[in-house]
Amino acid sequence: MSQQKSNKPAPADTASVTPRATDYAQWYLDVIKRADLAEHSPVRGCMVIKPHGYAIWEKMQRELDDRFKATGHVNAYFPLFIPLSFLTREEQHAAGFAKECAVVTHHRLKSIDGEVVVDPESKLEEPLVIRPTSETIIWAQYKSWIQSYRDLPILINQWANVVRWEMRTRLFLRTAEFLWQEGHTAHATEAEAIEETARMLDVYADFAENVAAVPVIKGRKTEGERFAGALDTLCIESMMQDGKALQMGTSHYLGQNFARSSDVTFLSKEGKREFVYATSWGVSTRLVGALIMTHSDDNGLVLPPKLAPIHVVVIPIFKNDAEKASTFAEATKVVAELKSQGLAVKLDDRDGIMPGAKYYEWEAKGVPIRIEIGPKDLEKGSLCLVRRFVLEKEGETDQDLRKRRKTFLPRAEAIASIKPTLDTMQRELLERARSLRAKRSRVINTMQEFENFFTKEDGGFAWVHWAGDHDKEDEMAKRFETSIRCIPFPDQLPEDARGEGQCILTGGPSPQRVLMARAY
């Protein structure tokens, strides 16, 4: 954890790779700032996503969008404003979002004595809610699109912003306005909709693990944590470096609730009039927060290569004009060769900045590989490759770690090694996150163990048998600040956590363990 006295961070030598939980919130903000990802806007609870942060989100969008297309979905766009009466059609849904809605009530301003105010004359007949999610407005539209089973399924995704007026906000994790994608599908049968719900959860899990290198537990929310208006909410849960859980994505089976409240019916093959079955699913810019809290270290952001807007940064090193000319010439060539391999490469040709300063800067931004090109490399026909991170070895000092990140290779070999190295880094990040999660996961059989785990020890993921009801869940939440993150699918349980047992609270029979943890 770097203690910053000025805006110059502590030297990397003093850094530890896994930040301590107590300072975690501060560390998190520090990484965001140093990586230049985002900042608070003067607008209440809102975030400005800066170019580097947005570039990462764009990479995520593309990876997700490709997967949506591959599973037959198409993109569309629906309005930002939801008439109040639409939102309240589905009772539970409205109740769930009631406390966090921004509402537009007027449509005009007026100048009174040189001061611009809301014109009271311009009051809307019906208030417009700024979408906290789009189920209601989309289903109002689907009504006119669906008459026959031949119109189904509708498999639509929307990339949009939504607003939820949260009391307390944190950059990327919870902001008043956030960017996301929301899929809204309509089906003729229950089975098809349920299948879609599971399919999209798998898409999210695939993205999380194979692109973001964030290992996830797939499971089902308890009744209390279920999406407002859904019959079933599936989710992926991941563990951050401080042991807390983060919900990374949800996929809801909505049954016929929204079809019923918007009166969307169709004629089946058999000529029967039925309500349409629905799903919705979404992930948000919170994923960027997950990325930061899963991989980064005290030197700043660490990006999985698949989400890195820049794969390689090339830094020429020189002492005089002659050296500058020769190293730049070589650097330019190297950049071109790497680009022709389809890599995103940046040449840092800024003048008057010490090479060391550049190293720190690009490391803070999470660029996976740095290539240094100096006179010695030109002489030897070699390149100096430095990886953003390598897997730590037991008892290794920061100095050793740093040395091990650096390799000198003959030029051709170096250039050929970039892609495989990126692949390795991608794999190792997932591996590292998995092993951290394993270290902080515990099969727990008694309340005493549970209490120790979350009060005396650092806590993490607790696998416990649970048969308590809703109130008992709240009780646990009050006592330990933990919640049931999900009821995992059976194949998601660690080997030693499988099978039936007794509830740690009531002693009643429990068919399987659930995942309990503190959460963001």
Added chain:
RNA sequence: CGGGACGUAGCGCAGUUUGGCUAGCGCGCUUGGUUCGGGACCAAGAGGUCGCGGGUUCAAAUCCCGCCGUCCCGACCA
């Protein structure tokens, strides 16, 4: 929305208790020179509605009132 802390140059802060000279410091920025393989140095320079509004006073960054914002802790949550 409740409890706490804070708001002074792009960033980090001192100054506020006890009102008083032209509002300071470090980093960053600009220019020139020397530097350049892990955060350079010297010199000169630019940069301020002291969060906003009102009040007290000969005089307010400093005292009083109101508002706004940020962070931390609760309740709410992707």
